Amino acid sequence: QVQLVESGGGLVEPGGSLTLSCAHSGFALDFYVIGWFRQAPGKEREMVSRLASSDGSIYYLDSVKGRFTISRDGVKNRVYLQLNKLRSEEPDVYYCAARIAPERYYSDDSKYDYWSRETEVTVSS
DSSP, rough: OOOOEEEEEEOOOOOOOOEEEEEOOSSSSSSEEEEEEEETTSOOEEEEEEEEEHHHOEOGGGGGGTEEEEEETTTTEEOOOOOOOOOSSSOOOOEEEEESSSSSOOOGGGGGEOOOOOOEEOOOO
């Protein structure tokens, strides 16, 4: 049974940092993509970053390049998203998601089969 458990959200001041963690289990193959998504109220979910286990391919949304960093611990089965220089106007609900054995790397959330529960990242002074 595939499970994704996200942790690390919380309250941070503008310009501050947080690290989100996505612990995954139950993958039948060691070939997968983990994506981080976020969503603002009334808006569509957007991909912030993704990482492919096979070749380490990484994607970042333009607005987070240079501020967010995705990384993977293959031993602990965790994928991390380091969020730096957070802005108050950024969406505050984050998810991690997985697609097993992807034929290509997607940014579309409909292509991801497994999802964590949401976690909130509130940026406020």
